[in-house]
Each structure stands twice: as structure tokens, then as C-alpha cells.
Amino acid sequence: MCIICGWVYEEEKGCPEEGLAPGTRWED
DSSP states (O other): OOTTTOOOOOTTTOBGGGTBOTTOOTTO
């Protein structure tokens, strides 16, 4: 979770609009 904006990243879904494929770990 981003402490600035509150966005929650879900590793199993990824974030395709930001270039993060499903399964991409938060640490990466």
C-alpha cells in the first residue's frame, strides 16, 4: 500500500496500466 495516496497493489492482479504483469511482487 502506498502511504502517500493509499493505493493498494494486489500482486495477483498486477497493474497493467503501469506495466506490472499479474504476479509481479510488490518488492520487485
